Each structure stands twice: as C-alpha cells, then as structure tokens.
Amino acid sequence: MKKKTVGLALSVMLAGSAVLAGCSTGGGDKDSGSTDGKKNLRLTDTSDITTVDPAKATDSVAFNMIGNTMEGLYRLDKDGKAIPALAEKTDISSDNLTYTFTLRDSKWSDGSPVKAQDFEFAWKRAADPKTGSSYSYIFDTLKNGADVTQGKKPVDELGVKAIDDKTLEV
Structure with a gap:
C-alpha cells in the first residue's frame, strides 16, 4: 500500500513538473529575448x-x-472589416471606376522603401499567364484584366499603374 502511495505521489509530482515546465519564461535561453526588450x-x-x-x-x-x-494595401481587422494597411489614403473617382492609393512610408526588410511600382510589378506578374498563378482571375475585374489573364492582351495593359513612388492608380 505504501509503495502505491509513493508511486502515485511521484507520478503526480512528475506530471505537475512537466506542466509547470511549459510555463517557463525560458530564462536560460539566449534566443528567448534580448537586452533591448525585443x-x-x-x-x-x-x-x-x-x-x-x-x-x-x-x-x-x-x-x-x-x-x-x-502587408498589402488593406488588411482585415478583428471583426473582418477591411482597414488600410500600406494604403494611407484611398481616393475613389466619381464613377467608382478608378481607385488611387497613397502609400504610407514603409520599408522592406532590407531597409529600402516600399513603392507603388512594387505593387504594379507584383500585380502584373500575378496576372501574367506566364507566371501560372492559380488566382490570376482575381485581376479580371481590373481594366483589361480578363484579356490579360487569358493572354489576349499584353500585361502592360492591365489597369494598374504607379503614378509615382507613393501613388498607385487602379
């Protein structure tokens, strides 16, 4: 009986130790944080x-x-509502056909600035049939989009254009 009780106590202590170890802050792990608070x-x-x-x-x-x-031009918030991300401002033409995005200041991981030309390049590349994107049809709603994704028109005719480094017109 005494052996059973000791065995049970040891089992409970071992299980408890394993659970508590999962709550550790990782004090000795040099990768868990740094002196600058990151x-x-x-x-x-x-x-x-x-x-x-x-x-x-x-x-x-x-x-x-x-x-x-x-990060994209917009992201979804906790309620699933689209909110600006890299788009600082969005102007919509009176006929609702042209969207002009003004980009906020942001940088790539190498420190170079994110530019409107980056979006133009990425969208045209994704719409280009040569890329083989399974989701190229998403660009069908843009000016000439369906013709571009089907290879009937050149990629340069896709309705997306960088006006300057901070302005993307769709």
Missing part, C-alpha cells in the same frame, strides 16, 4: 512551406506564412 516569436504550421511567392501560393500553409510576413 522578443522572438516562433510559429509552427502543419507542414512544410510550399512557397512564399504570393503569385504562386495555393495552400493554407503558404498563405499563413505570406499573411504573417507581408
């Missing part, structure tokens, strides 16, 4: 990342990675 966030997913190319992504793992590392 913390590291490590995310895992269900399988390997297939691509980080937004034009070629087709699976949830790739979309999760892209969503966690890249």
